[in-house]
Amino acid sequence: MIMDAGVAVLSKLVATGTCVVVDGILKVPPEGTKQRIELRVEKVVDIGEVDPAKYPIPKTKLTLEFLRDHLHLRSRTNTIEVIAQIRNALAFATHSFFQEHQFLYVHTPIITTSDCEGAGEMFQVTTLISEAENMEKDLIKNPPPSEADMEAAKQLVSERGLAVKQLKDAKASKADTGASVVELNKAKEILLKLDERSKLKPGIPQKDDKIDYTQDFSPVKLF
Incomplete structure (x- = not known):
């Protein structure tokens, strides 16, 4: 930058970190100079002065x-x-x-575990919400078993177990005993399924009053 002494006070412009807005003419410098272009200043529009004693980036080697x-x-x-x-x-x-090899550059979403400045409050990657919605629809269509249903299933298992015991005590044939055991196993399987379904609840799964991400496709919270 080239400026005549009468354009502005030079001491205000030379401190490291000073910002200036100037009007002037860009020119190609004479041959033999290091600069590629030079700016001949005709008018200084604004000066952002800096106190050299307080400016944190001096002209020294910095780590x-x-x-x-x-x-x-x-x-x-x-x-x-x-x-x-x-x-x-x-x-x-x-x-x-x-580009030269006919590839297309696509901005794909970046999934991360870092919640930047609370952005996770608005954008979060999870399958729990859709699963919770599907669960709620399923429970409306097929309600979970009632307490009476559970008691009936338990009673059936008890009766089937008693039947097997009686056949064994009576030393019945293997065919009769085996058939009774099959019925007992079926009753136990029905009871197990009813018990699992009775524990289903609408909404996002929680643990200790917090969202349980162990049931998500990722065990940690993603954004």
């Missing part, structure tokens, strides 16, 4: 650990600028390669 404490300013350093240029070149080369 990456130090720059992490000043994320909004680290892009002004040479190190971060070079990293950004390298990443830009790599990304451009990758996209160019696949």
Whole structure:
């Protein structure tokens, strides 16, 4: 940037970190200079002055650990600028390669366990909601067994068990005893299914008053 002394007070512009808005003319510099272009300033529109004593990014070698404490300013350093240029070149080369080979770039959703600034309150990946809705519809169509149904099933198992015991005590034939055992097993299976269905409840499954994600397709909360 080239500026005549009468355009503005130079001391206000040279401090590291100063931001300026200027009007001027862009030109190709003379041969032999390092710059690719030069800006000849005709008017200084605005100056964002900086106190050099307080500016946290001085013109000295800074560690990456130090720059992490000043994320909004680290892009002004040479190190971060070079990293950004390298990443830009790599990304451009990758996209160019696949584009030249007739690939289509598609923005697919990124599933993560990180809840960024409460976004999980609005966007969450889960199958529990649809399963809960299907469960509610199923329970309306086929209500869970009543207490009377459970008692009847238990009574049937008891009767079938008593029948098997009586046949064994009477030393009945294997065919009769086997047939009675089959009936007992059927009664037990019916009771087991009724017991499992009686525990079904509408809504998202919970444990300790919290959503039980162990029953989801992923055991952890996803966003």
